[in-house]
Amino acid sequence: MEYIVEMLNIRKEFPGVVACDDITLQLKKGEIHALLGENGAGKSTLMNILFGLYQPDRGKILVRGQEINISNPNIANDLGIGMVHQHFKLVHNFTVTENIILGYETTKGLVVDIKTASEKIRLLSEQYGLNVDPEAIISNVSVGMQQRVEILKMLYRDAEVLIFDEPTAVLTPQEIEELMKIMKNLIQEGKSIILITHKLKEIKAIADRCTVIRRGQLIGTVNVKDTSQEKMAEMMVGRKVSFRVAKERKEPGSLVLNIKNISVKNPIGVLALKNFSLEVRCGEIVGVAGVDGNGQAELVKALIGLVKVETGDIELKGKSLLNDSIRNRIDQGVAYIPEDRHAYGLILDYNLEENLVLKLYYQEPYSKKGILQKDIISEHGQRVIEHFDIRAGEGSTTIARALSGGNQQKVILGREIDRNPDLLIAVQPTRGLDVGAIEYIHKRLIEQRDKGKAVLLISLELDEILNLSDRIAVINNGELVGLVDGEMANENEIGLMMAGIKRGESDE
Amino acid sequence: MKAMNKKVYILSFVAVILGLIAGAFFMLVTNNNPLDGYYYLFRGGLMNIERFGNTLATATTLVFTGLSVAFAFRTGLFNIGASGQMLMGGLWATAIALTFQWPKPILLTVIIIGAALSGGLWGGISGWLKGRFNVNEVVSTIMLNWTAYWTIYYVIPKYFKGAFLETESRRIPQEASLRVEWLSSLFNGSYINLGFFLAIIVTIIIAFILNKTTLGYELKAVGFNRLAAEAAGINVQRNIMLSMMISGALAGLGGAVFYVGYASNMQIGVLPAQGFDGIAVSLLGANSPFGVFVAALFFGLLHSGKGFMSAMTSIPPEIADTIIATIIYFAATSILIEKLWDRFRRKGGRE
Numbered sequence: 126m127e128y129i130v131e132m133l134n135i136r137k138e139f140p141g142v143v144a145c146d147d148i149t150l151q152l153k154k155g156e157i158h159a160l161l162g163e164n165g166a167g168k169s170t171l172m173n174i175l176f177g178l179y180q181p182d183r184g185k186i187l188v189r190g191q192e193i194n195i196s197n198p199n200i201a202n203d204l205g206i207g208m209v210h211q212h213f214k215l216v217h218n219f220t221v222t223e224n225i226i227l228g229y230e231t232t233k234g235l236v237v238d239i240k241t242a243s244e245k246i247r248l249l250s251e252q253y254g255l256n257v258d259p260e261a262i263i264s265n266v267s268v269g270m271q272q273r274v275e276i277l278k279m280l281y282r283d284a285e286v287l288i289f290d291e292p293t294a295v296l297t298p299q300e301i302e303e304l305m306k307i308m309k310n311l312i313q314e315g316k317s318i319i320l321i322t323h324k325l326k327e328i329k330a331i332a333d334r335c336t337v338i339r340r341g342q343l344i345g346t347v348n349v350k351d352t353s354q355e356k357m358a359e360m361m362v363g364r365k366v367s368f369r370v371a372k373e374r375k376e377p378g379s380l381v382l383n384i385k386n387i388s389v390k391n392p393i394g395v396l397a398l399k400n401f402s403l404e405v406r407c408g409e410i411v412g413v414a415g416v417d418g419n420g421q422a423e424l425v426k427a428l429i430g431l432v433k434v435e436t437g438d439i440e441l442k443g444k445s446l447l448n449d450s451i452r453n454r455i456d457q458g459v460a461y462i463p464e465d466r467h468a469y470g471l472i473l474d475y476n477l478e479e480n481l482v483l484k485l486y487y488q489e490p491y492s493k494k495g496i497l498q499k500d501i502i503s504e505h506g507q508r509v510i511e512h513f514d515i516r517a518g519e520g521s522t523t524i525a526r527a528l529s530g531g532n533q534q535k536v537i538l539g540r541e542i543d544r545n546p547d548l549l550i551a552v553q554p555t556r557g558l559d560v561g562a563i564e565y566i567h568k569r570l571i572e573q574r575d576k577g578k579a580v581l582l583i584s585l586e587l588d589e590i591l592n593l594s595d596r597i598a599v600i601n602n603g604e605l606v607g608l609v610d611g612e613m614a615n616e617n618e619i620g621l622m623m624a625g626i627k628r629g630e631s632d633e
Numbered sequence: 634m635k636a637m638n639k640k641v642y643i644l645s646f647v648a649v650i651l652g653l654i655a656g657a658f659f660m661l662v663t664n665n666n667p668l669d670g671y672y673y674l675f676r677g678g679l680m681n682i683e684r685f686g687n688t689l690a691t692a693t694t695l696v697f698t699g700l701s702v703a704f705a706f707r708t709g710l711f712n713i714g715a716s717g718q719m720l721m722g723g724l725w726a727t728a729i730a731l732t733f734q735w736p737k738p739i740l741l742t743v744i745i746i747g748a749a750l751s752g753g754l755w756g757g758i759s760g761w762l763k764g765r766f767n768v769n770e771v772v773s774t775i776m777l778n779w780t781a782y783w784t785i786y787y788v789i790p791k792y793f794k795g796a797f798l799e800t801e802s803r804r805i806p807q808e809a810s811l812r813v814e815w816l817s818s819l820f821n822g823s824y825i826n827l828g829f830f831l832a833i834i835v836t837i838i839i840a841f842i843l844n845k846t847t848l849g850y851e852l853k854a855v856g857f858n859r860l861a862a863e864a865a866g867i868n869v870q871r872n873i874m875l876s877m878m879i880s881g882a883l884a885g886l887g888g889a890v891f892y893v894g895y896a897s898n899m900q901i902g903v904l905p906a907q908g909f910d911g912i913a914v915s916l917l918g919a920n921s922p923f924g925v926f927v928a929a930l931f932f933g934l935l936h937s938g939k940g941f942m943s944a945m946t947s948i949p950p951e952i953a954d955t956i957i958a959t960i961i962y963f964a965a966t967s968i969l970i971e972k973l974w975d976r977f978r979r980k981g982g983r984e
Contacts, residue, residue: 429864452866461864469864474857483854483865492847499845 128187129154129317130175130206130286135184137170144170147184148343150319150336152286157308157318159332159349161325161361163559165529167341168321172288176208177201207279208288213271217264221257222246225278242281249280253310269300276307287311288319291557293327298416298587305331323361323559325354337361362561372571374612377595378407380443381579382428382548387437389423396435397423399603403581405548410570410580412594412611414587414619420603421583422464425552428581429461430454441548455484460546462537464553464583470537471525478506478521481540513539514565531562538569549573552583567593587616587623601625640971641919647970648917649931652960659955665948674953677941678934684941686823690895692933693825694719696832697887698911699918699925700839701756701880705770706920707843708876709856714759714774715884716908717781721755722748722885723892724785727802727899730809731793740809745831745889752885753878755781760877764870770877778904786901795898802899811894828890832926835886840922842879852876884908913961932957 130152137145145167152158162168173179175186177195185192188204195201215224222243231238246259255273263271272292279287289308293301308318308331320332328335328349335352337344337360344360359365382405391397398420405411415421426432428439430451439446446454455461463469471480482502485491490501506521515535517523525533534554541549551570555563570593573580584590590597594611599622606622657667678688698715705712712718725747733740755777762768793802811826843849854862855872863869891907892899914932918924939953963970 431864450866450868451863452868455866463864468858468860470861472854472857472861475854479850483861486850487847495847497845497847497850 127154127190128152129189130319131187132171132175133185133187135171135174135181135186137167137174137179137181143341145174145181145338146341146343148338148341151346152317152319153334154317155312155315156333157312157320157331159320159322159328159335160338161323161328161335161357162338163323163361163561164531164557165340166338166361168338169290171338172208172290172319172321175201175206176288202282202284205283205285206288207282207284207286208290209272209275209279209292211291213275215263215271215274217262219263220259221261221263221266221274221277222259224263224274225259225281229282246277246281249277253280253307253314255307267300269296269303272296272300272304273307276311284316286317286319288321290321291323292320293322293324301327325357325560328357329354339363358560361559372574372593375408375575375595377409378577380404380406381441382581383438383440383443384424384428385438385440387427387439388435389420389427389432390435391423397603398427400437401600401603401605402437403598403605405579405581407547407579408574408577409595410574410582410593410611412590412597413581413583413600414590414597414623415585415600416623417585419600421552421600423603424600425461425464425550425583428459428550458547460541460544460549462534462541462549462551462554464556466530466533466537471533473526474524476522476524477510477515477517477528477536478503480525480536481506481509481521481543483540484544509539509543512543513569515539531558531565534558534562534566538566542569542573547578549578549580550583551580553585554582555584555586555589587619591616591619599623641921642924644970644974645917645919645924645928645964647974648960648963651963651970652956655959656952656956659952660948663948663952665946669946670942670948670952673945674938674942675934677938677945679938680941681821682819683821683823684937686820686825688930688933688937689829690824690826690933691937692929693828693832694887694891694895694905694907695910695914695929695932696836696926697883697890698907699914699929700836700911700922701752701883701887702911702915703918703920703922703925704839704843704883705756705876705880706915707856708852708872709859710760710763710770710873710876710880712756712759712774712877712880712884713771713912714756714778714881714908715887715911716904716906717774717778718752718755718881718884719888719891719905719908720778720781720785722752722888723899723905724781724788724888725751725885726889726893727789727793727805730805730893731803734808737808741811741827744809744893745886748885748889749882750885752888753882756881756884757874757878759881760874763877764873778908782902782904785899789899789901793899800901804898805893809893810897811890824895826890826894828894831886831890832929835883836922836926839883843922848875884911887911910957913957913964916964917960 128151132150135145135148148171150171160168170179174181177198177200180196186195193204222239225246226242231242243259250257255277257270257273257277292304296304311318322328332349334346335349335357336346337357339361384401384403386400386402387398388396388400389398401424403411413421423432427434430449434447441457441459467473472483482491482505486497491498503521510517510521513535516532517528525536554566570580570582582590582593591614596611597609597614597619599606599619601623602625606625606627609619660667660670677684679685698719701715702712726744729744729747759770759773759777762773763770789802790799795801795803811828813827816825817823843853851867851872854867855869859869887907891905910932914925914928918928935953935957939950942948942953943950
């Protein structure tokens, strides 16, 4: 069998950690090879070695059978290895063509030859079925389209091996399907793909073989066809993982959150949430399902107090929240797990104990007369870290930035749940997390519900909504399309509602 | 956190060394002996108790402007207007000193508190504009620098005109000056004044605010991540305004110690360079109060020694300024040094 890229017995150490230990990955020509592992398992390190960003301490890299020292990304480029990064590297006010040729411009005399480049891009786009308009401005095109521009960038540079780093993390279900088609086209045209991911469903759907690594160790390479999702999850996590969360049916209790006909404008001043009503009771999880950008962000901001509500009312335990500041709402028992933990959840440059008192520091005993009580803050930090099993190198004084995504999310979860809130608003609580962490977070959410708290779960992952929710509210274009009982719901029905098609009378 | 701080200080130290090496290079190029040059440069700032006093006096103003810039930095704001805030603090100090004949302790208290308030008001305007209308503080502080400049240009000749010159105020009387008899005679008649002790106290207070109080916790949280701070219920607008006010107050104090301590009158048509030097001091001091204090002492030493150096050798005083500029350059590009350092260590580790 002919391999296009072989990474043999790669070892890479960083001060204090072995990021990769004796890992071998062999990519056949024309295959989609998944690289599966939890966050922090060493996937990125391995790929950065292939891409020339790091030098391996031991082991060798063969490209088309020849041993090669990839000492910088330019060499990787010349070898036809290209990477589609998770966070796109695009200039937003440039056109597609300008972005693609950036750093690789063909010139006519002193002038950049945009026309020829543009034509070449159009041809490439057709050849691979990418459907990209070379003249479009990046800021005007969808996220899925931007990703395709990234792909085109690689194709334009004649990449033979494409590395996709968590490509579906930012896409809607439809866009994911599109992407999979594109990947198949790429394979048909003779390219080879390494797909970094921890979404088993996608591996199952598209990959030929799958290499699993765990904590820097190679666990094995399997043929995807002959392996179940459960088996791969077990290889990745190191123990059996249950996908279905066990939860008992419970009668919800008294009303906690009552959203009454609220309308909210988005930052451009357009009504993004229209006459939206929803109730959340003690002991239930209400899921809000919908395609991204249908008013979920505005709903959350209105609940937290980040935006003004135009009309309608929000009541917590029978009392209106509208005139309360963000802090007052927090003090009254509203907890919030944000979608973007780096932007809204954590102060990355603060250490864990400082982050864990972000919503407590102004109260006694954490501060007295404006003076922080470091000992108590530190004790509190250590307690929460232990209670929520947060893995941090230097304990409570670890800088939040140094933690893996899953552990960062646990910090937020710990901070919010430890305050024993009446209402927990969880927005995409498992975004970008690995299977083990997802399982943990789901368990904790169910636990809140079983303790008789109200949980509002807003997620783009339909599986998550279906798994956890007692009731499901479907939102489309800022309006409530309908409410479905969690037990009775099925994916098709919710999917149709997400597209805005109402169910007749079966509402409620 | 501790380890990170240590690294930052090492980087500052490396910046200083590289700056000095660059200075030596310039001296060589101008056909001078760098060893002589540095000998006289440091001697000029340290050789006797009077010159040492002058070094401390020069550093005093820089401590305040350095703290001012550093404090705003910690809240994620770039206060480039320390000069203007200094002028406003200095104007208050000069006006009070030239108007009232109160007992010295009362007079000095009013001067100092008032100067802090004036500077604080001046910085607060930028803070308010930023918090309320999201006006970039870099732009507004620069504009307010010139507003202060022209205010001084008008007010000083009109109300406090000097005895001989239109372009400066009357001399600050001894009773209103921060210079005191015992201190001047202790340092053999140097410029050193009570401002130096104020600088020590204020450095400690600022360190305390930043590290031990809920206010400091909030300010830094806003500086690190405005969005998360807001979502956690911290009033971002209020904190931005407060930060700029405190930053301005620090610069205002710098104005007071400069105009009624170091200098003996206020001149028009000058935007004090100390305000901008504060940015360098803050950078070199890694935005930490005690780091700023040490950096200010070092810059004070270079400033006060450069005259002696050029008197004793044929090295132009501009060389000292060049060294300072180079140090700023290296401090500002410390990320680059950090990268080289990491690479060096990695290479070393592989062998």
